[in-house]
Amino acid sequence: MKRMPRLRFVSALFLLATSIGWAADTSMLRPPKGSKVAIIVFEDLECPQCARAAPLLHDASKKYNIALVQHDFPLRQHPWSFEAAVNARYFDTKSEKLGDEYRLYIFQNQNLITKQNLRGITEKWADDHKLVLPFVVDPSGELTAKIEADRSMGGRIPLDHTPTIYIVTDNGHGAQVTEVTDLSQLYQTLDQIVKPAPSTQAHKTASMH
Numbered sequence: 001m002k003r004m005p006r007l008r009f010v011s012a013l014f015l016l017a018t019s020i021g022w023a024a025d026t027s028m029l030r031p032p033k034g035s036k037v038a039i040i041v042f043e044d045l046e047c048p049q050c051a052r053a054a055p056l057l058h059d060a061s062k063k064y065n066i067a068l069v070q071h072d073f074p075l076r077q078h079p080w081s082f083e084a085a086v087n088a089r090y091f092d093t094k095s096e097k098l099g100d101e102y103r104l105y106i107f108q109n110q111n112l113i114t115k116q117n118l119r120g121i122t123e124k125w126a127d128d129h130k131l132v133l134p135f136v137v138d139p140s141g142e143l144t145a146k147i148e149a150d151r152s153m154g155g156r157i158p159l160d161h162t163p164t165i166y167i168v169t170d171n172g173h174g175a176q177v178t179e180v181t182d183l184s185q186l187y188q189t190l191d192q193i194v195k196p197a198p199s200t201q202a203h204k205t206a207s208m209h
Contacts, residue, residue: 013096024157026177029168037066037169042073042154044162045088046081051107053163053183058100060186064194070103071150075161080115084146087122087133088208089143166194 031038039057043050061068073091084106092099105125106113113121119133126133138144154164161166165180167189178193180186 012061024179026157026166027175028153028156029166029177030175031168031170032067035067036171037064037167038069039066040069040071040168042071042150042159042162042164044073044075044081044112045084045103045106046078046113047075047162048110049089050163051110054104054107056183056186057165058104060190063187064190066194070100071153072147073151073154073159074147075162075166080113080118083115083118084113085121085147086138086143088119089146090133090137090183091131094131098131101129118193140187169193175189 013072029040039061041053041057043054057068060066072085074085088099088103088106091102102122102125109121123133157164165183165186167178167180170178178189180189
């Protein structure tokens with residue numbers, strides 16, 4: 001029997017793997033400590049689809065009283081998304097609420113932002129919130145390292161688009177991960193997993209970095 005040349009064999013193996021699809025490794029995804037259910041999103045602040053998804057994810061977090069865990073996955077082809085993520089992480093250090101408000105503001109104003117004016121827009125936002133944006137936002141590199149860790153996690157899954165949205169449940173016997181590929185099915189999917197919380201209950205938004 002003829003042996004298949006190595007290059008042809010590798011090519012055939014790649015095509016076979018592509019046709020059946022590699023299984024995503026989502027084993028590292030868990031709800032935050034103390035939570036049994038969470039919405040987990042990998043997002044890019046320069047991504048228009050992420051901008052559309054963000055308010056819906058925040059609303060769902062409130063309605064179902066479950067954690068919203070936001071991971072940074074700035075795409076390398078986007079010129080200012082990484083810097084914006086560093087800014088958001090800086091505001092997180094003041095409060096998670098401020099970090100979330102900044103992210104939503106950036107999403108809402110994506111079309112007005114360029115790499116050149118991001119700093120000025122962020123300074124104005126900070127001033128409006130009685131904050132001063134430091135000249136060097138991340139002098140130690142700690143915030144950058146957290147973003148790179150998120151991006152590395154997304155690469156291990158591996159992600160191929162933003163936003164990538166998961167609903168993760170953990171009953172103590174291992175996590176179950178459900179990807180929401182159609183944003184219009186978010187609430188329907190949540191209805192199958194958790195019951196809506198009473199409107200009077202406080203919701204919890206979490207960052208897991």
